[in-house]
Every structure is written in C-alpha cells, then in structure tokens.
Amino acid sequence: MPTPTTTVSDASSPPLESSRTHKRLTEREGFCGWIFITPALIGFTLFYLIPTIRAFYIGLTNWNLLRAPKFLGFDNYVRLLGDQKFWSSIWVTVLYVVYNIPVQTVFGLLIAVLLKRLTGSVAMRSIMLAPFLISNVIAAMIWFWMLDPVLGFVNFLLQALGLGSHAFFSDENLALPTIALINIWRHMGYAALLFYTGLQSIPEHLYEAARIEGASQWKMFTSITLPLLRPTVVFVLVTSVIGSFQIFDTIAVTTQGGPGTSTRTIVWYIYQEAFSSMRMGYASAMSTVLFIGLVFVTLVQMRVLRSGESDLG
Amino acid sequence: MKTATSTLPIGRWVGYAVLIIFAIISLGPLWIAFKTALTGPNALFASGGSLLPKDTTLFNFQRVLGFIDPSDPRVQQTGLAKITFFRALLNSVIFTAMAVIPQIFFSATAAYAFARLRFPGRDLLFFLFIAATMIPSAVLFIPNFILIHDLGWLNTFQGMAAPYALMTPFAVFFLRQMFIATPKDVEEAARVDGASYFSIFFRMILPIHGPSLATLAILTTVSTWNEFFWPFLIGREESVRVIAVAINAFRTQQQAGVPDWTGLMACTVLGAIPMVALLVFFGRKVVESFQFSGMK
Numbered sequence: 001m002p003t004p005t006t007t008v009s010d011a012s013s014p015p016l017e018s019s020r021t022h023k024r025l026t027e028r029e030g031f032c033g034w035i036f037i038t039p040a041l042i043g044f045t046l047f048y049l050i051p052t053i054r055a056f057y058i059g060l061t062n063w064n065l066l067r068a069p070k071f072l073g074f075d076n077y078v079r080l081l082g083d084q085k086f087w088s089s090i091w092v093t094v095l096y097v098v099y100n101i102p103v104q105t106v107f108g109l110l111i112a113v114l115l116k117r118l119t120g121s122v123a124m125r126s127i128m129l130a131p132f133l134i135s136n137v138i139a140a141m142i143w144f145w146m147l148d149p150v151l152g153f154v155n156f157l158l159q160a161l162g163l164g165s166h167a168f169f170s171d172e173n174l175a176l177p178t179i180a181l182i183n184i185w186r187h188m189g190y191a192a193l194l195f196y197t198g199l200q201s202i203p204e205h206l207y208e209a210a211r212i213e214g215a216s217q218w219k220m221f222t223s224i225t226l227p228l229l230r231p232t233v234v235f236v237l238v239t240s241v242i243g244s245f246q247i248f249d250t251i252a253v254t255t256q257g258g259p260g261t262s263t264r265t266i267v268w269y270i271y272q273e274a275f276s277s278m279r280m281g282y283a284s285a286m287s288t289v290l291f292i293g294l295v296f297v298t299l300v301q302m303r304v305l306r307s308g309e310s311d312l313g
Numbered sequence: 314m315k316t317a318t319s320t321l322p323i324g325r326w327v328g329y330a331v332l333i334i335f336a337i338i339s340l341g342p343l344w345i346a347f348k349t350a351l352t353g354p355n356a357l358f359a360s361g362g363s364l365l366p367k368d369t370t371l372f373n374f375q376r377v378l379g380f381i382d383p384s385d386p387r388v389q390q391t392g393l394a395k396i397t398f399f400r401a402l403l404n405s406v407i408f409t410a411m412a413v414i415p416q417i418f419f420s421a422t423a424a425y426a427f428a429r430l431r432f433p434g435r436d437l438l439f440f441l442f443i444a445a446t447m448i449p450s451a452v453l454f455i456p457n458f459i460l461i462h463d464l465g466w467l468n469t470f471q472g473m474a475a476p477y478a479l480m481t482p483f484a485v486f487f488l489r490q491m492f493i494a495t496p497k498d499v500e501e502a503a504r505v506d507g508a509s510y511f512s513i514f515f516r517m518i519l520p521i522h523g524p525s526l527a528t529l530a531i532l533t534t535v536s537t538w539n540e541f542f543w544p545f546l547i548g549r550e551e552s553v554r555v556i557a558v559a560i561n562a563f564r565t566q567q568q569a570g571v572p573d574w575t576g577l578m579a580c581t582v583l584g585a586i587p588m589v590a591l592l593v594f595f596g597r598k599v600v601e602s603f604q605f606s607g608m609k
Contacts, residue, residue: 027509027510029430029431029432029510030430030431030432030433031432032426032430032432032510032511033426033430033431033432033435034426034432036422036423036425036426036430036510036514037422037423037426037427037432037438039419039422039423039479039480040419040420040422040423040442040479040480040485041423041438042479043419043476043478043479043480044441044442044445044479044480044482046460046475046479047453047457047460047475047476047479048445048448048453048482049441049445050456051452051453051455051456051457051460052445052448052452052453052456054456054459055452055453055455055456058455058456058459065459065462107335110331110335111332111335114328114331114332114335115332117328118325118328118329118332119332122596122597122600123596124332124336125600126592126593126596126599126600127336127339127340128335128336128339129592129599129600129603130339130340130343130589130592131339131342131343132603133535133539133585133588133589133591133592133599134343134539134585134588135538135539135540135541135556135557135584135585136539136541136557137539137541137556137557137560137561138539138556138557138560138581138584138585139342141560141564141577141578141580141581142342142343142345142346142578142581143342144564145345145346145349145574145577145578146342146345148361148574150361150571151357151358151361151574152361153345153361153362155361156361156362157362160362185338185339185342188335189335189339190603193600193603193604194604194606196604197604197605217324242449245449246449246450246451248451248541248542249541249542249557252541252542252545252561253560253561253564266451267449267451270451271451274454274455274458275458275546280455280459283455284452284455284456287449287451287452287455288452290449290451290452291447291448291449291452294447294449295447298447
C-alpha cells in the first residue's frame with residue numbers, strides 16, 4: 001500500500017494557490033465527476049436505459065425484424081389477456097418457483113447451521129459452493145446424463161433399490177420437478193454460504209443466555225437464529241425468487257419447453273415468440289408484463305417479510 | 314438438564330453425517346461427469362452404474378480438443394459428430410476477458426465519482442443505476458439483440474461483450490459501497506497538497522481497494538464464464554461461440570441416435586475445470602467473495 005506522502009509528492013498538478021477563477025478543467029470536481037462517470041453512463045444508456053424504453057415501445061407494435069413495424073397501441077396486451085399459452089406459461093413458472101424455493105431455502109439453512117456448529121472450514125465451504133461455480137448449461141448437461149433413462153447413474157441406483165428407472169425429462173409430471181431439482185442442487189450451497197455469513201453476525205452471548213435459561217435447540221433456532229437472520233433470509237429469498245421466475249438455461253439445454261407444455265416457462269415462451277416466431281412486438285409486451293410482475297412480487301415479499309425492520313435491538 | 318443436548322455426541326454425529334451427505338450430493342455429479350469423460354466410448358454401455366471409469370482413457374479429451382486425427386479409426390468407429398471444443402474454450406477466454414476487464418475499470422471510475430465527487434445529477438443517476446438491477450434480462454435482450462443486429466455485430470466478440478464492457482449496475486454499486494466504507498481524510502489531505510482527482514484515483518483508490526477489486530473480478534469472471542442466454546442469442550457460429558453455447562449445440566446436433574455422452578462429459582469437465590481450479594487454488598478468497606456478494 002503506497003503511503004499518502006509519496007503519492008502526493010509524485011503528483012504533477014499545479015499548487016493550490018493558483019488563482020481559483022482560472023482553475024484548470026481537470027481540477028474542477030464537477031467536471032471530473034462527469035469524466036469519471038462517462039464510460040459507464042454510455043454503457044448504461046445504450047444497454048439499460050434506452051432498451052427498457054424501447055422494449056416498451058416495441059411492445060406496442062407488431063415488429064418482426066423484417067417489415068416496418070405497425071403501431072398497435074395496447075393490442076398486444078389485450079391479446080395477452082386471452083392467450084391460453086401465456087397463462088399456462090405463468091402457471092408453469094409459478095409452479096417451478098414453488099418447487100424450487102422452499103426446498104432450496106430449507107436445505108441452505110440446514111447446511112449453514114451445520115457449517116456454523118460443526119465445521120466452517122474453507123474446504124467444506126468450497127465443496128458446498130462448487131456446484132454454483134459450474135454454469136447452468138454444464139449442470140443441466142451433467143444431470144441430463146445422470147438421469148438418462150437407459151444409462152444414467154441415478155436410474156441404476158433406483159433400479160438397485162427396486163424403484164425402477166424413470167424417463168425424468170420425457171414424463172410430463174416429472175420434467176418440471178426435475179428441472180427444479182437441478183437448480184436446487186446448483187443453488188443450495190450458495191444460499192447456505194449467504195446464510196452462514198448472516199449467522200456469523202449473531203452475537204454468541206444470546207445463545208449462552210438462552211442455554212442458561214434451559215432453552216432447547218429448536219427453541220433457540222426459532223427465537224434467536226431465525227429472527228436475527230431475517231435480513232439475510234429476505235435478501236436470499238428476494239433474489240432467488242426473482243432468479244427462479246426467469247429460469248431459461250436449464251430448459252434450453254434439456255426439455256426445450258416440453259414434453260407438451262409442461263416446462264414452457266414465461267421466459268422460454270418469450271424467447272420462442274421473439275427468436276423462433278420473430279414476433280418481437282408480442283414478446284416485448286410479455287417481457288414488460290414480466291418486469292411489472294417481478295417488481296410487484298418483490299414489493300410484496302419485502303412487505304410480508306418486513307425487510308426494513310431489524311430485530312437486533 | 315437440557316444444556317447438555319448441544320454437546321451430546323449423538324447430535325454431533327448426526328450433524329456430521331448430514332453434512333457429509335450434502336457434500337456427496339454437491340460433488341457426486343461432478344465425479345460422475347469426470348469418470349464418464351475418462352471412460353472409453355465402447356465401454357459406456359457397460360459402465361453406467363459403476364463409480365469408476367472403464368477402459369480408462371484420455372481419448373475423449375483428446376478428440377474433443379481436436380488432438381486426434383479425424384481419419385483415426387477410433388473416431389470413425391465412434392461415429393460421432395465433430396466436436397470442436399478447443400475453439401470454444403478459446404472463445405470463452407476472449408469473451409470473458411473482453412467483458413470483464415473494461416467492465417471493472419469503468420465501473421471503478423464511476424464508483425469513485427459516485428462515492429467521492431460532487432456533481433450535478435449524481436444522486437439521480439445513482440438511483441437509476443440501482444433501479445436497473447431490477448430489470449429482467451428478458452426485457453433487455455430483445456432491444457439489445459436488435460441493436461447488435463443493426464450494428465452488424467452478430468457473431469462477433471464485440472457484439473457479445475458490448476453490454477458488459479462499460480458497466481454493470483452490480484459492479485458500480487458493489488465498488489461504490491466499498492469506496493464509501495473507507496475514510497476519505499487521506500484523499501482530502503492529498504487534495505490539499507495539490508494531487509489531481511486522476512492521480513488520487515490511480516495512485517490511491519485503485520491500490521487501496523485491491524482486495525475489493527479482486528472480489529469483484531472473481532464474481533464477474535465466474536458469472537461471465539458461465540453466461541449462456543446472451544452469447545446464445547448473439548454468437549452461435551463456431552468461430553465465436555463460447556463453451557456453454559457449444560455444449561448446447563453438441564447436444565442438439567445428434568438427437569437421432571444415442572448422444573455422445575463420453576464426448577459431452579469431456580466437454581463439461583473441460584468447461585468446469587477453470588472454475589474448479591479457481592476454487593482449489595484461491596479457495597478462501599473465492600468462498601469469501603461469494604459470501605460477500607450477498608452483503609448489500
């Protein structure tokens with residue numbers, strides 16, 4: 001770390017006593033602020049700000065990349081209300097979130113508590129994090145192979161246990177829970193590490209006091225650990241729910257929306273409309289609805305979980 | 314007395330057993346992928362339920378990397394579609410570097426301005442940057458695809474890297490929080506002594522915040538290396554496609570017969586190796602970076 005004195009003596013800027021009215025531009029705070037922000041601002045404007053506005057505008061047209069777009073007003077949104085496929089994709093997505101989030105959160109909490117109580121060694125934490133460092137595509141590919149109906153390792157295990165082999169990805173009832181399972185596998189360790197970090201900040205003396213009063217393990221977990229961990233739980237839930245609603249990669253690699261419509265989630269449907277059917281207008285309208293829906297889900301979650309309050313008095 | 318329950322050995326043993334089961338669940342699939350990649354293509358049918366590779370060989374790695382002559386009888390025999398994974402690995406390195414390096418630099422300059430400099434519009438801009446973290450990628454991908462399409466940048470590295478190269482809202486936000494958390498008296502003293510904002514940024518901010526920049530670099534490198542959706546939209550041609558896109562393509566190009574599992578698993582292992590290596594060599598730093606990613 002450089003000491004401040006060497007830094008300063010090396011600086012080639014003019015001394016401060018030079019007339020304030022003739023300050024060089026690079027010496028002005030406001031000007032420098034804008035210089036420092038400009039590259040990021042260009043990126044933000046080109047790839048976040050304009051696209052968000054443009055997505056809304058495209059959603060009001062029938063653009064298909066080939067012909068000039070025709071302005072339709074809110075026709076796409078009206079059509080959306082009567083689109084059976086849209087509602088079914090919303091239902092599939094909600095179902096996926098319901099399969100995914102509770103199991104992932106409970107497993108994450110369980111692992112975190114065990115890490116805290118038994119061993120939080122770097123090796124053990126690395127093992128738990130490993131699946132999260134593997135991409136969605138690779139995780140999906142590995143499980144696609146593990147669950148192969150003919151040669152998959154899991155089916156050998158199930159047969160050995162007398163449970164028979166299953167075609168997990170081509171069975172309408174199993175495909176969506178299977179995709180949820182892959183994502184639980186990939187995310188539970190990461191959730192556990194976030195919870196573990198939260199657990200570290202709970203003062204040990206609270207547990208000691210509870211122990212002296214004869215509180216049971218379960219009682220301590222529900223009346224000390226969970227309430228004090230709430231900010232972390234809120235963060236993990238909000239981000240993982242938002243992420244789950246946008247599930248795409250695993251489906252692209254494995255079922256591609258099938259069998260039937262059993263894994264056609266909202267983002268998969270948007271992708272198909274936009275890039276297979278080239279209905280950019282209709283797909284953009286759906287994505288705008290998804291955006292508004294996610295903001296709503298987030299606000300409800302933060303409200304229900306009382307994210308603003310702290311229990312650590 | 315109930316106080317004894319916490320130290321009861323049975324409880325601890327059960328706890329360790331559960332922890333070990335979770336560790337096996339975490340690593341087991343990675344091992345199965347690895348052992349399949351080491352299995353000779355002709356032994357695949359006989360080895361499905363085995364925990365160890367049969368006909369152990371590096372042939373699968375060699376052929377997906379293109380080190381085996383296509384006229385080699387073993388390649389003919391396996392009758393597999395051509396897998397060109399070496400190119401994909403190289404493309405992933407190029408894409409990740411082009412997206413991550415400028416992103417961190419320009420996010421740092423922006424974070425410095427947000428954290429330390431007063432200029433008109435600063436707070437509004439910062440609010441907009443934060444609000445952008447809420448926008449689902451499905452909203453941005455259609456207009457961004459059209460922009461890249463109109464620029465004629467489809468199937469180019471600049472088209473794939475452009476949306477990440479100048480900033481991401483997360484990177485700016487993360488660094489701003491880090492910069493704000495350190496006292497600014499040293500910088501102010503340097504100002505009084507006549508140091509310019511530029512020399513303060515390059516000679517003080519960047520070196521002092523090396524560990525935070527490393528944390529961000531780890532998080533960003535992992536997520537960029539693993540990115541699928543955007544590169545899948547922009548770069549599908551063999552010359553630019555990254556590992557995730559290539560693996561997806563290898564799977565779908567042979568739907569008729571039995572997939573080339575040994576080749577595909579060799580690809581997944583090669584694609585995962587850089588990330589696993591990161592964990593093995595920089596375990597503590599990586600684990601702590603990810604734990605830290607949740608602190609907002």
